[in-house]
Amino acid sequence: MSRQHKIWTGAATLVTALAVILLVNTTIWAHCDGLDGPVVADARVALEAGDVTPVLKWIPEADEQEVREAFDQALVVREQGPEARQLADRYFFETLVRLHRAYEGAPFTGLLPSGAEVSPAIAKADDALEQGDVDELARHIAEAVEASIREHFAAAIAAKANKDESVEAGREYVDEYVQYVHFVKHLHEAVTEDQDYGHGHEAHN
Structure with a gap:
């Protein structure tokens, strides 16, 4: 498995974890491309x-x-x-x-039928708007992100301690290091790009 593949696998794992967390006690409904959106x-x-x-x-x-x-x-x-x-x-x-x-900036693949499932994160975001309270949503996502960062950090710091013992140990450290820094980089870019999108979106209104 390539390093880049591992990085994106880690990002996918985070997304999956967030979906599982947000799915609890959440009613899922179609969103912008749904007949009941x-x-x-x-x-x-x-x-x-x-x-x-x-x-x-x-x-x-x-x-x-x-x-x-x-x-x-x-x-x-x-x-x-x-x-x-x-x-x-x-x-x-x-x-x-x-x-x-x-x-x-999203493709249109047709209208989803009423009752079609969508991303739990989207459903939870809509629910927060309906309730007028974003605290629970922000807390769940922050906890999942923190746990994932800590997991990558722990793997990198453990590998760093042994990096000079052998070439193989050094490569293991580099592998964990690359996954760690790129994972954080992708998260940071996702947040800052989302903020940029929000500013651009406001400019249209």
Whole structure:
């Protein structure tokens, strides 16, 4: 197994650990690309009211014209009967979600059915917003991250103590060292990149 593979395996282990932690006592529901997610929920409200305004917050200004056109087309087709109404709604949902996903920098692979499972972390994040309290979410993630960093540190410090005994011991130390520093680096980059994304996202609003 290559060192880089081990590093990413460690990162994947952290993600898995976080998912397990966050899954406890968590109701999982579809998110932005789900038929029961917040984007489609606002789209239903907009269609029933005949007012596109509620969905515009989900897309950048550059995509507003496309959304307005899709909305107007959907309103016209909806008048043709129940089956046409379903098709029109689906067309508008897919257009809106596709553009929103692109705004997030994520691919659109189709609408998820109602009740589809999503990342426990996303579900927990939404739950925190609903409750108006992020303390539990922040604590769980912080504890998992700290435990993983300490695990990598312990392995590196133990290997460091024996690094001069032989070439093999030295290589073992280097291997643990690389995993440790790169694991921390990836975590730090994930946090700082997320902050940068947040600032950029605010610039669109």
